Amino acid sequence: MGRRRRSRAAEALAAAALLALSAACGSRLPERDFERDDRTSAPTRGTGEPIRVGIITSATSPVGGHAFTGPRDGAKAYFDRLNERGGIDGRRVEVRLCDDGGSGVGNNECVHKLIDEDRVVALVATTALDYAGAPRVSHARVPDIGGQPIGAAYDTYPHLYGIYGSLAPRDGTPGWDGKLYGGTEVYRYFKREHGARTAAVVSYNQSASAAYARLVERGLKAEGYEVVTEQVDFALPNFRAVAADLKEQGADLVFDAIDTHGNARLCEAMDDAGVDVLAKVTNVQNWTSTVPKDYKDSPRCRNALWTTGSSRNFQDTRNKAVREFRNATRGLTTHSQWQLEGWAAARWFTDAARSCARTGITHACVDDFMNRSDGYTAGGLLLPVDFARLAEPPKTRRICLSVARWEDDRGWVSQGSMNRTCFKVPLLAYEP
Secondary structure: OOOOOOOHHHHHHHHHHHHOOOOOOOOOOOHHHHOOOOHHHOOOOOOOOOEEEEEEEOOOOOOOOOOOOHHHHHHHHHHHHHHHOOOEOOEOEEEEEEEOOOOHHHHHHHHHHHHHHOOOOEEEOOEOOOOOOHHHHHHOOOOEEEEOOOOOHHHOOOOEEEOOOOOOOOOOOOOEOOEEEEEOHHHHHHHHHHOOOEEEEEEEOOHHHHHHHHHHHHHHHHOOOEEEEEEEOOOOOOHHHHHHHHHHHOOOEEEEEOOHHHHHHHHHHHHHHOOOOOEEEEOHHHOEOOHHHHOOOOHHHHOOEEEEEOEOOOOOOOOHHHHHHHHHOOOOOOOEHHHHHHHHHHHHHHHHHHOOOOOOOOHHHHHHHHHHOOOEOOOOOEOOEOOOOOOOOOOEEEEEOEEEEEEOOOEEEEOOOOOOOEEEEEEEEEOO
16 A cells, blocks of 8 residues: 555544554454354465465554554564574465555455465464454454554454453453453552652543543552643644643653654653653653654653563663564664564464474464463563453452663663563553
């Protein structure tokens, strides 16, 4: 699909929806509807034919041309390196790419093409703004491995395995009776490790942005923070007024529910007002090497950027698995955490395919490996991933964090060990 024109308003609205995890979930399908003739996954062991996988990416979307391409690029780099080293048991991995344009219609078209026409054995590193084709993928029993959970699909359907795992039953209904649950570990971290007490949450006066801000506010209050809420007009945001109030309130932390462009303007206003905070907290989507360019006009705020996630810092080259990723992606002009997670998703599929040496690489065999892979870490790149399918949501959970902060002379610097930065926290319900 060609590049599509987009307005600043469309980009910001889509980014707010992305933050709020509000992509459409599709209709509920009874378990019997997930049955299908498995003719498309007949064993090909010993034939020497390529192993075909599909990658769906919203490469052209309202959020922007590069917002979703990281996982695709990381996965493709892994498979290119794998093929250079002989593939899987001597068989090349053939990657079929599909850009869904960020729309539900386009997503369904990609699902049809990859599953029914290209007959892929699995999808890998799916990154879709609107995963409308998720019910069809699940109905076909095609494993979707290591996708980014932008909406609720990976907490809804069987045969879909998000990069961060899921404890939900995945029986066709999102989460538990339509509710998902999130922990307060990020807020606990800054309170316990850095003594933060006051936090500001900045949002637009737009529904998805405001809804996400309310969720952040609930989590902060559950951890005992004093919370300052700042809402700006979506059409004419006055970030200078927000920055002035942040300085007066003495906020330790700043969280937001706004787009990248708005964040850059907010940081610029904070620098102009002389606002000093312990941390301007961002998320995994913005954990990239483009920080100097994105925040070029706000050096003080830029060096207060912190990020948290569930995978090892892509700049932590002390780790062997990270070094392998960086060496294989030297040709990319930028690097990001989503690229590393796409690389991990491709490795996950490869481990699943290699487990099928005796039976042949089929949908069913790969799916069986995924169901057995609780605690999977992709060689230490991910925090242990679980797919427990609990009948009831737990009230608390021990959750670990990967934390990094930006420093101009060093880039993203890991803060402690992600396997030891762990907290037992309450899980709060929210509706996707």
